[in-house]
Amino acid sequence: MTALLELEDVEARYGPVHVLHGISLAVEEGSVVAVLGPNGAGKTTTLRAVSGTVRRAGSIRLAGRPLDRLGPAAVARLGVAHVPEGRGTFSELTVWENLRLGAYTRRGSIQPELDRVFTYFPWLSDRRRQQAGTLSGGEQQMLALARAFVHRPRLLLLDEPSLGLAPVLVAELFRIVRELNEEEGLTVLVVEQNAHLALQAANAGYVLEAGRVVLSGSSEELRADDSVRRSYLGY
Amino acid sequence: MSAQTSAIAGLRARGWTIDSSAATVVLLLLAAAVFLLIGCLRSTNFAQLTVQGVALGAVYGSLALALVLVYRATHVINFAQGELAMLTTYIAWDLMEHGLSYWAAFAVTLAIAFALGTALEVTIIRPVQHRSVIATVIVTVGLFVLVDGVVNWIWGGDYKFMQSPFGNGSFTVGGVVISHLYVGMVAVVLASVVLVWALFRFTKLGLGMRAAALRPAAASLVGVRVDWMLAIGWGLAAVLGAVAGLMAEPSQIFLSPTLMQPILVYAFAAAVLGGLESPAGAVIGGVAIGVTLTLIVGYVPEISSELQLPFAFAVLLLILLIKPSGLFGRREVRRV
Numbered sequence: 001m002t003a004l005l006e007l008e009d010v011e012a013r014y015g016p017v018h019v020l021h022g023i024s025l026a027v028e029e030g031s032v033v034a035v036l037g038p039n040g041a042g043k044t045t046t047l048r049a050v051s052g053t054v055r056r057a058g059s060i061r062l063a064g065r066p067l068d069r070l071g072p073a074a075v076a077r078l079g080v081a082h083v084p085e086g087r088g089t090f091s092e093l094t095v096w097e098n099l100r101l102g103a104y105t106r107r108g109s110i111q112p113e114l115d116r117v118f119t120y121f122p123w124l125s126d127r128r129r130q131q132a133g134t135l136s137g138g139e140q141q142m143l144a145l146a147r148a149f150v151h152r153p154r155l156l157l158l159d160e161p162s163l164g165l166a167p168v169l170v171a172e173l174f175r176i177v178r179e180l181n182e183e184e185g186l187t188v189l190v191v192e193q194n195a196h197l198a199l200q201a202a203n204a205g206y207v208l209e210a211g212r213v214v215l216s217g218s219s220e221e222l223r224a225d226d227s228v229r230r231s232y233l234g235y
Numbered sequence: 236m237s238a239q240t241s242a243i244a245g246l247r248a249r250g251w252t253i254d255s256s257a258a259t260v261v262l263l264l265l266a267a268a269v270f271l272l273i274g275c276l277r278s279t280n281f282a283q284l285t286v287q288g289v290a291l292g293a294v295y296g297s298l299a300l301a302l303v304l305v306y307r308a309t310h311v312i313n314f315a316q317g318e319l320a321m322l323t324t325y326i327a328w329d330l331m332e333h334g335l336s337y338w339a340a341f342a343v344t345l346a347i348a349f350a351l352g353t354a355l356e357v358t359i360i361r362p363v364q365h366r367s368v369i370a371t372v373i374v375t376v377g378l379f380v381l382v383d384g385v386v387n388w389i390w391g392g393d394y395k396f397m398q399s400p401f402g403n404g405s406f407t408v409g410g411v412v413i414s415h416l417y418v419g420m421v422a423v424v425l426a427s428v429v430l431v432w433a434l435f436r437f438t439k440l441g442l443g444m445r446a447a448a449l450r451p452a453a454a455s456l457v458g459v460r461v462d463w464m465l466a467i468g469w470g471l472a473a474v475l476g477a478v479a480g481l482m483a484e485p486s487q488i489f490l491s492p493t494l495m496q497p498i499l500v501y502a503f504a505a506a507v508l509g510g511l512e513s514p515a516g517a518v519i520g521g522v523a524i525g526v527t528l529t530l531i532v533g534y535v536p537e538i539s540s541e542l543q544l545p546f547a548f549a550v551l552l553l554i555l556l557i558k559p560s561g562l563f564g565r566r567e568v569r570r571v
Binding site: 051053071072073076077081082084088089090092093097100101102104105147151 | 445446
């Protein structure tokens with residue numbers, strides 16, 4: 001396995017506020033990697049550094065290609081789908097238009113992608129004319145995932161997918177992420193508060209604190225780690 | 236109210252999401268249409284004025300739509316929209332002076348307008364856009380003055396004459412004389428509005444432009460080049476403005492640097508009446524303002540054509556006081 005995404009000593013700031021102090025991490029092709037940590041640790045900013053929605057310094061490579069000078073649209077065009085906090089739903093547009101936007105960088109017909117995505121989210125097909133803002137929170141999160149999937153990304157960046165969702169929906173969501181990973185070979189970098197679920201779905205994880213990586217390893221290693229257990233798993 | 240309730244129920248049954256205020260607006264428009272229809276059937280003078288009002292209103296609607304496109308894309312009112320339309324009309328006049336036929340000049344002018352609108356967004360709007368809305372508005376006011384000066388400098392302030400593309404003929408329907416000019420104005424404006432609407436509604440580029448205007452950050456994450464979309468939006472607005480200018484000119488007989496100044500005020504009123512964010516609202520608002528003004532000037536001797544402009548301002552003020560979101564102001568439906 002080779003690393004699809006590599007971050008080396010990445011720093012990022014919002015104005016004068018330094019958020020990332022030299023993050024290094026790697027995401028293997030075909031794996032699910034979780035980023036854990038307390039609020040304000042820089043988890044979201046790490047994703048934003050990759051997608052180019054925050055000013056950053058350091059080396060960020062996608063399959064060897066540097067991303068650190070590219071803006072968000074250019075990064076998306078290289079095959080990175082970022083589902084941001086708040087899901088990035090175009091609530092004024094219809095479900096179908098949201099999916100079409102997901103495949104914005106693709107040329108030609110997107111019917112094969114739509115057919116595929118409807119096998120994972122069959123209910124989306126019936127609601128394609130519905131205004132996306134009228135979907136429930138859980139449905140919107142599913143739509144965000146579907147939108148990212150029709151992009152056919154090389155890398156999916158998923159930010160707090162469980163936020164505001166009922167536990168049943170969160171489990172369902174992670175099941176689908178796992179399925180997309182296993183059946184479609186989708187590589188995922190996921191930021192998640194719910195460490196238990198995240199480590200269940202992920203092959204590996206990184207723990208951030210105050211803008212630095214304090215711990216990393218396979219999911220089993222992290223689950224077995226005492227500090228992770230105490231701080232994030234709660235047993 | 237029962238008619239309204241059943242109308243809503245009917246639309247809901249067809250899978251439409253509609254709220255009662257939208258239904259009220261639809262009923263209001265229907266009532267206005269019925270009023271106009273009855274008036275037209277009962278009086279040829281009324282019908283004559285209505286036709287004229289619709290034709291002028293189409294021009295106001297076209298410029299109002301240009302304002303709305305810019306507003307949706309960059310959230311500023313482009314005060315120079317009318318002057319840009321006037322400038323492109325002069326360009327068309329100049330092209331015809333150089334021997335181009337009307338429609339060839341028309342096509343070339345629209346292309347120039349697109350390039351001009353796009354270039355202006357990139358060169359003078361983009362640098363200030365992220366500073367503040369006020370800064371951007373001041374830049375558009377500066378652009379107003381600049382365009383005015385440039386046109387006076389190149390072409391002079393004296394009146395130019397431009398051949399009407401639709402001739403001076405007319406046809407009579409039930410005693411009502413309808414000039415070819417009015418039919419042509421409505422047809423050209425309608426065609427350009429429908430084309431722009433189809434572009435937004437059915438093409439990937441149009442979807443990208445809507446996404447960029449609604450949610451720039453989310454749009455860039457799916458790969459939409461937001462800054463290009465905003466520039467194209469300005470280009471399209473300039474094209475619609477150019478159509479408005481070219482269609483306004485023959486109704487004024489002469490081309491002068493003040494061609495679009497009153498029309499800009501009517502377009503403001505139309506855009507605000509339509510809700511500022513609604514393209515359909517801008518066009519309907521334009522026609523409503525055109526017909527209302529023409530009928531009032533025709534029937535109320537106290538309001539002569541000199542008082543049209545203050546009257547339009549009064550309408551603008553009334554809408555802002557009574558219903559600032561206009562007829563079709565965006566109502567977000569959101570569930571959290």
